Amino acid sequence: MNSNTEEKKTVEIGSDLIAPPWAKFRKQMLGSFPSPFKSDNDSLADGISLAIRELDKLKPESDKGSAFLGTNSALTIDFENVKDSSLDPKMSTTGEVIKQVIKMFEGLPNWGHPLTMNNVNPQGNTAAIVAAVLSEIFAPNILEGEYAWNVHQAELESAGILANLAGWKPKEAGCIYTYGGSGCWTYHLKYALTRVLPDSRNKGIRTDAKVICSQQAHYTMLNSTDWMGLGMDNIIRIKTDVDTNAMDLIHLEEVLKDCKARKIPIASVVCTMGTTDASAFDPVEKVRELIDKYPNPEGYGKAILYCDSVIGWSWIAFKNYDFKLNPLGFSDAVLPYLEKNYNAIKGIFYADAFGVDFHKTGFSPYISSAFVYRDATEFESLLSRGPSVYLQPRSPYNPLNYTLEVSRAATGSLAGWATLKFFGHEGFQSVLGGILENKVYLQSEMKNNSEMVCVNPEDYGFVTLLRIYPKGVYAQFQFDRELQDPAFRHDLIKHNKMIHLIGDKLFEWYRSGKKINDQCTPYLSYSTGFRATEYNRDMKDPEAVIYAIKIFPLNVHITPEVMNHTLVCIAAARDEVMAHQVVKNTYV
Ligand SMILES: *Cc1c(COP(=O)(O)O)cnc(C)c1O
Numbered sequence: 117m118n119s120n121t122e123e124k125k126t127v128e129i130g131s132d133l134i135a136p137p138w139a140k141f142r143k144q145m146l147g148s149f150p151s152p153f154k155s156d157n158d159s160l161a162d163g164i165s166l167a168i169r170e171l172d173k174l175k176p177e178s179d180k181g182s183a184f185l186g187t188n189s190a191l192t193i194d195f196e197n198v199k200d201s202s203l204d205p206k207m208s209t210t211g212e213v214i215k216q217v218i219k220m221f222e223g224l225p226n227w228g229h230p231l232t233m234n235n236v237n238p239q240g241n242t243a244a245i246v247a248a249v250l251s252e253i254f255a256p257n258i259l260e261g262e263y264a265w266n267v268h269q270a271e272l273e274s275a276g277i278l279a280n281l282a283g284w285k286p287k288e289a290g291c292i293y294t295y296g297g298s299g300c301w302t303y304h305l306k307y308a309l310t311r312v313l314p315d316s317r318n319k320g321i322r323t324d325a326k327v328i329c330s331q332q333a334h335y336t337m338l339n340s341t342d343w344m345g346l347g348m349d350n351i352i353r354i355k356t357d358v359d360t361n362a363m364d365l366i367h368l369e370e371v372l373k374d375c376k377a378r379k380i381p382i383a384s385v386v387c388t389m390g391t392t393d394a395s396a397f398d399p400v401e402k403v404r405e406l407i408d409k410y411p412n413p414e415g416y417g418k419a420i421l422y423c424d425s426v427i428g429w430s431w432i433a434f435k436n437y438d439f440k441l442n443p444l445g446f447s448d449a450v451l452p453y454l455e456k457n458y459n460a461i462k463g464i465f466y467a468d469a470f471g472v473d474f475h476k477t478g479f480s481p482y483i484s485s486a487f488v489y490r491d492a493t494e495f496e497s498l499l500s501r502g503p504s505v506y507l508q509p510r511s512p513y514n515p516l517n518y519t520l521e522v523s524r525a526a527t528g529s530l531a532g533w534a535t536l537k538f539f540g541h542e543g544f545q546s547v548l549g550g551i552l553e554n555k556v557y558l559q560s561e562m563k564n565n566s567e568m569v570c571v572n573p574e575d576y577g578f579v580t581l582l583r584i585y586p587k588g589v590y591a592q593f594q595f596d597r598e599l600q601d602p603a604f605r606h607d608l609i610k611h612n613k614m615i616h617l618i619g620d621k622l623f624e625w626y627r628s629g630k631k632i633n634d635q636c637t638p639y640l641s642y643s644t645g646f647r648a649t650e651y652n653r654d655m656k657d658p659e660a661v662i663y664a665i666k667i668f669p670l671n672v673h674i675t676p677e678v679m680n681h682t683l684v685c686i687a688a689a690r691d692e693v694m695a696h697q698v699v700k701n702t703y704v
Pocket residue numbers: 295296297298299334336388389390391392424426427473485
């Protein structure tokens with residue numbers, strides 16, 4: 117039916133006094149669906165434009181304003197009664213609903229605000245956001261060719277670009293955009309179980325195959341082993357080096373040797389490439405050698421080597437950077453960090469698969485994670501289910517035959533692809549290097565305050581972990597004793613509690629819009645144990661761990677002035693905590 121007949125009928129019904137009410141309501145609603153035709157007053161274009169302008173009203177005037185949206189930072193949800201909700205008998209209007217949606221954004225962290233430095237939560241870039249929004253409008257479904265048509269180029273080309281960066285043959289590789297770094301972990305585990313336990317797809321998992329990862333691995337290992345049905349008890353944790361936090365190869369070899377002797381198959385070994393706080397990278401090349409040295413017993417497939425590189429992946433964009441000529445002019449302090457990070461991440465070459473979170477160090481909106489595999493023929497045939505009776509193959513690319521998901525929005529693939537296209541090598545290099553320039557500046561400024569100490573000076577990543585001590589305490593000296601000497605365990609715990617209170621004070625200030633030097637205070641976070649003390653390597657003593665304030669300047673709008681202001685605010689929060697009489701008695 118073409119538009120003219122549809123419109124005419126509706127008009128006739130609308131002008132007809134005996135038209136049934138449903139037809140009137142339906143006619144009213146039509147204006148709130150996007151026009152399928154070219155139109156100068158499409159409700160969608162107008163609605164989006166209006167909504168963005170309304171949403172922008174929640175932004176502060178300048179960097180002096182708060183790091184959350186709007187003016188009311190309180191949690192306004194009535195948690196007791198919020199579920200006591202039912203469908204309205206009457207219909208509403210698009211405008212009214214959008215107004216209510218915008219209201220929900222009141223108080224939300226403003227991820228782009230230069231004072232937002234709490235975690236790996238970067239603001240998405242405009243190309244990626246727009247690309248993602250477009251996929252919501254025309255809804256390509258990348259489950260197969262017929263519903264995605266040319267849009268599935270985004271996934272295929274991403275696979276090629278990412279494989280090329282890893283040093284793989286791009287035409288032989290593949291990728292699947294899925295639900296986050298956790299989804300990538302789960303995909304790798306399915307790949308591993310299918311390869312190592314060939315019967316498992318039909319008979320279920322009947323063998324306790326092991327998944328090996330380091331003590332610093334992300335907790336999503338629990339999600340994946342649990343949901344995949346392998347069981348969390350089948351994870352083996354490898355010790356990490358006290359200084360580098362990387363996987364201890366001697367311990368790994370012991371475990372592999374022991375499993376081999378007992379005829380226990382290994383499903384996979386996971387190298388974490390950039391842990392959240394310590395930015396540790398596991399030695400992939402050496403791990404590959406060990407996997408090859410201790411193959412699985414007869415009857416089982418070869419173990420998978422997976423790189424959980426969802427944070428660290430983007431350092432790979434420094435491939436081909438001339439660190440000697442330094443064409444982008446990074447400072448002498450930052451240049452060696454860039455090179456170290458690149459040298460650490462390039463080990464993904466040795467993996468069977470790696471994970472990419474564009475929403476972390478790819479400056480893209482959620483959810484845009486890519487699980488990238490080296491051997492597409494193997495992966496796709498191992499997991500193949502054969503064609504569906506509902507759908508007919510209309511293109512050579514029909515990933516629904518082997519994906520976990522059935523329908524898959526193109527949102528993530530378009531966001532990731534748009535970012536790759538927009539950034540190029542130069543963009544990634546400038547943004548990542550720029551973060552480290554700010555970090556290095558922050559750490560050099562910290563040296564001017566002897567009550568502060570950076571407790572992760574060896575690490576080359578984005579985050580600065582800081583401890584601040586009471587007035588007059590020489591932080592470096594005090595921290596060294598707390599780190600090494602069990603005689604200072606009491607001091608350590610006392611100061612951990614203080615860090616905890618300072619962290620909460622800073623959060624309270626951020627949420628209440630407190631100002632220092634006429635500027636709002638930063639949105640930071642803290643770690644309640646980013647590492648153990650040296651005498652507590654086996655973590656038997658849960659309290660002998662290092663607490664620290666976390667500064668994660670993963671934000672393109674940050675300037676050196678913001679770094680200085682941050683240090684001023686941390687010291688002020690310390691003073692406030694110390695001034696509190698009760699606290700003073702408890703901690704000093
Ligand atoms: C964030 C993270 C994950 C989990 O990823 P999501 O995208 O949050 O699902 C897994 N591993 C590492 C190392 C991470 O940093």
